[in-house]
Amino acid sequence: MEKLRHMGSPASVSGPTFIDAFAGCGGLSLGLMRAGWVGQFAIEKDPNAFETLHSNFLAPDARFSYRWPEWLDRSPWTVEQLLEQHPTRLLQLRGKIDLLAGGPPCQGFSSAGRRRAVDPRNGLVERYLELIDIIRPKFVLMENVLGFTYDFKANGKNGKPVSNFAGRLKERLSQNYEVVSSTLRASEFGVPQQRPRFFLVAVLKSDSSSEKLETFFDDLRTAAPEFLAARGIPRKVTARTALSDLELARNGTEPCSDSNGYDAISYKGPKTNFQKAMRDGLEGRPTDTRLAKHRPDIERRFKKIIALCHSQGRLNVQLSKAMRERFGLKKMAIRVLDPNEPAPTITSLPDDLLHYSEPRTLTVRENARLQTFPDWFSFKGKYTTGGKMRIREVPRFTQVANAVPPMLAELLGQTLGLVWRRQTNQTHRSAPNFQRDLDRPVKAA
Known part of the structure; x- marks a missing residue:
């Protein structure tokens, strides 16, 4: 060739x-x-x-x-x-x-x-x-x-x-x-x-x-x-290889620049070769790191789910029926990322994936990393939408998922x-x- x-x-x-x-x-x-x-x-x-x-x-x-x-x-x-x-x-x-x-x-x-x-x-x-x-x-x-x-x-x-x-x-x-x-x-x-x-x-x-x-x-x-x-x-890039430089435990938070009342992930720098490639010359914090506002009880539930999925080897797969019943969940598509494997996929719904170690859903930037968008590429418009507007609008999470x-x-x-x-x-x-x-x-x- x-x-x-x-x-x-x-x-x-x-x-x-x-x-x-x-x-x-x-x-x-x-x-x-x-x-x-x-x-x-x-x-x-x-x-x-x-x-x-x-x-x-x-x-x-x-x-x-x-x-x-x-x-x-x-x-x-x-x-x-x-x-x-x-x-x-x-x-x-x-x-x-x-x-x-x-x-x-x-x-x-x-x-x-x-x-x-x-x-x-x-x-x-x-x-x-x-x-x-x-x-x-x-x-x-x-x-x-x-x-x-x-x-x-x-x-x-x-x-x-x-x-x-x-x-x-x-x-x-x-x-x-x-x-x-x-x-x-x-x-x-x-x-x-x-x-x-x-x-x-x-x-x-x-x-x-x-x-x-x-x-x-x-x-x-x-x-x-x-x-x-x-x-x-x-050739194989895992979720942790892609996202470890965006962990809250490493960076802490700061006010989100484009959403009043929201926090965003701060940024200290890349750790892996993949992350350095995705930085692509960008200096400073990437955009689109706004964090979801999880209630304390939701965070506690997420923490238990993440720990249970790690202990039972149910990472990157949907929660079992027993797990959903235990936590009172009707949603079937929830999955906890496996840090040592690529993510299963990216969807337009931000609560479909939970972080592999932190009790939260992923940010737009973390989804963009899993899609190999460089950090300088910024997303615009609404972050999310719901109800009937799901078939009419393409907010940031959906933009990343569809790409x-x-x-x-x-x-x-x-x-x-x-x-x-x-x-x-x-x-x-x-x-x-x-x-x-x-x-x-x-x-x-």
């Missing part, structure tokens, strides 16, 4: 171009830009998530920036609105965009929620296909939950099962694209989280091209050890960059290969 190389620098505009659809807070965009891809714009409808996008990719001091077109307002958009209001502009992009990236919202597919084939959010797959048909990018990169690959059960006695959306998507794309897909477990790529997800890569068919994608995901896995070694990160881990996205971007160079007969450019602190191995802590 050809050796992976960066295709450009953060300031480079000579790399391959991409549009991020259903961008969320920008985890996929961040990884692709780090790999040298040039973001044109992002499509995200939620005001909270778009505020995060704007802060990190459109602010004057942003480390990575979209080349946002003048004809498109820098504001939240749905794919439907874009298709309706700018059809001519989109058609003018045909053949000029190298990659359409992103994944339609996953709530209707997720096995963690109420899977419904008729969930209106599932229809966004069709809008995604419309966008592909109009722009006709050279490549497509899509990510979704594993439930995207599952068939739906029949509705009622006479109902028929509904085939899974992954198969239907591949069938539709295969008319114009070579398509490959795979399930990737994030923990195999240095992400401190198990999280199996569905990924699809497609390349536009061309008579003049002999490029095939059969080995794409094998190449991705082969490249992972060298990719991580360049950052001083082990593609940026480090995995970067490796995907580098691997796809090799295909792009061969597909377009590009030679490696002489642009800086941005060997920043993240790329240099650091001494063991």
Whole structure:
């Protein structure tokens, strides 16, 4: 396999171009830009998530920036609105965009929620296909939950099962694209989280091209050890390796700068190679360390639950029925992190995971660490939401949970960059290969 190389620098505009659809807070965009891809714009409808996008990719001091077109307002958009209001502009992009990236919202597919084939959010797959048909990018990169690959059960006695959306998507794309897909477990790529997800890569068919994608995901896995070694990160990153520098016992607290009446974790500095990589040059305390306000009786309950899960070896798994009955809990999804293993997953509900040693839930920043967001990446908007607003709003915890881990996205971007160079007969450019602190191995802590 050809050796992976960066295709450009953060300031480079000579790399391959991409549009991020259903961008969320920008985890996929961040990884692709780090790999040298040039973001044109992002499509995200939620005001909270778009505020995060704007802060990190459109602010004057942003480390990575979209080349946002003048004809498109820098504001939240749905794919439907874009298709309706700018059809001519989109058609003018045909053949000029190298990659359409992103994944339609996953709530209707997720096995963690109420899977419904008729969930209106599932229809966004069709809008995604419309966008592909109009722009006709050279490549497509899509990510979704594993439930995207599952068939739906029949509705009622006479109902028929509904085939899974992954198969239907591949069938539709295969008319114009070579398509490959795979399930990737994030923990195999240095992400401190198990999280199996569905990924699809497609390349536009061309008579003049002999490029095939059969080995794409094998190449991705082969490249992972060298990719991580360049950052001083082990192949397996545990929860403690990711979070030990954010423990209250080490740092203490201070008033939260963006939430009156709340405390936040103070910060003394990184301890592990992974933490040093996630600091990524940031000085001082990271944002988004606001602590939940747990009542004293809740803290006592959490302390007992954590101790019991450690003693019974029930870490990273749901509490047993006996445990829930003992503590009067109806919620089934509560899990205590195993400090010596990657986290099981990240969810949009902050009380789904308890810290491995401290009687509390995790902060947004700790969830972001488990997703490999660098500490300088700040999240905006509400912290949480509830009730009916859960399906309408994307607060900070949900933004983090829905994101593609940026480090995995970067490796995907580098691997796809090799295909792009061969597909377009590009030679490696002489642009800086941005060997920043993240790329240099650091001494063991």
